Amino acid sequence: xxxxxxxxxxxxxxxxxxxxxxxxxxxxxxxxxxxxxxxxxxxxxxxxxxxxxxxxxxxxxxxxxxxxxxxxxxxxxxxxxxxxxxxxxxxxxxxxxxxxxxxxxxxxxxxxx
Numbered sequence: 569x570x571x572x573x574x575x576x577x578x579x580x581x582x583x584x585x586x587x588x589x590x591x592x593x594x595x596x597x598x599x600x601x602x603x604x605x606x607x608x609x610x611x612x613x614x615x616x617x618x619x620x621x622x623x624x625x626x627x628x629x630x631x632x633x634x635x636x637x638x639x640x641x642x643x644x645x646x647x648x649x650x651x652x653x654x655x656x657x658x659x660x661x662x663x664x665x666x667x668x669x670x671x672x673x674x675x676x677x678x679x680x681x
Contacts (some may be wrong), residue, residue: 571610594632
């Protein structure tokens, strides 16, 4: 299984390493990266999906306490729907990419006039 370091996740998700460590502490039991023998964090693709969901919930205005409650309750209710959650998250990511591309397109069109 391919894993990523905290630096790689930081760059990929545009989050500081401090934020990742803080979320790990605050969301204990929900966000638990793997550890090397030397204690370094390693993140799996499932961790990336979870971090994207946390980012989305934060953008929607939820506090980390609310996010923890929501993820705890949904993990018990949706244990069989893991793939559905990943598909929903992927759809959100695609929608964000499309929104950004459209915004950039119109931005360059108006500057060209």
